[in-house]
Amino acid sequence: MQKREKSFGIQMLSVQPDTKPKGCAGCNRKIKDRYLLKALDKYWHEDCLKCACCDCRLGEVGSTLYTKANLILCRRDYLRLFGVTGNCAACSKLIPAFEMVMRAKDNVYHLDCFACQLCNQRFCVGDKFFLKNNMILCQTDYEEGLMKEGYAPQVR
Ligand SMILES: [Zn+2]
Ligand SMILES: [Zn+2]
Ligand SMILES: [Zn+2]
Ligand SMILES: [Zn+2]
Numbered sequence: 697m698q699k700r701e702k703s704f705g706i707q708m709l710s711v712q713p714d715t716k717p718k719g720c721a722g723c724n725r726k727i728k729d730r731y732l733l734k735a736l737d738k739y740w741h742e743d744c745l746k747c748a749c750c751d752c753r754l755g756e757v758g759s760t761l762y763t764k765a766n767l768i769l770c771r772r773d774y775l776r777l778f779g780v781t782g783n784c785a786a787c788s789k790l791i792p793a794f795e796m797v798m799r800a801k802d803n804v805y806h807l808d809c810f811a812c813q814l815c816n817q818r819f820c821v822g823d824k825f826f827l828k829n830n831m832i833l834c835q836t837d838y839e840e841g842l843m844k845e846g847y848a849p850q851v852r
Pocket of ligand 2: 747748749750751752769770771772773
């Protein structure tokens with residue numbers, strides 16, 4: 697999951713034009729500059745390859761751009777707009793993409809939020825946890841809850 701981050705970015709290359717001037721994919725005019733940018737198999741003026749959101753010149757920001765839904769974006773805006781994993785089921789705040797998360801069924805949690813919601817016990821990999829009414833519970837609290845409801849399974 698984390699490793700996928702790299703493949704989202706598209707490399708920009710700063711190249712020197714050969715004898716035949718290339719058309720800019722941004723403004724459709726010929727590129728007569730000393731350098732031009734090559735990205736997405738197209739050529740661009742350095743001024744024309746801009747983030748659709750913040751208008752920053754992508755060639756200055758770095759060598760990677762991001763695209764989604766026909767938008768060309770800088771990394772910051774891409775992450776802001778699309779780089780979200782979901783809302784943490786415990787604190788309901790957004791979880792940025794590429795952050796480590798815990799998952800339980802359809803829920804995602806911040807690592808820090810993934811704890812028993814009654815006693816705050818943290819879980820390690822392999823620990824048993826239970827999901828009840830969308831609350832994470834440790835085994836003790838889960839069984840106690842069942843007991844109170846009067847249908848505790850007669851195990852152990
Ligand atoms: Zn242009
Ligand atoms: Zn931007
Ligand atoms: Zn959280
Ligand atoms: Zn607990």
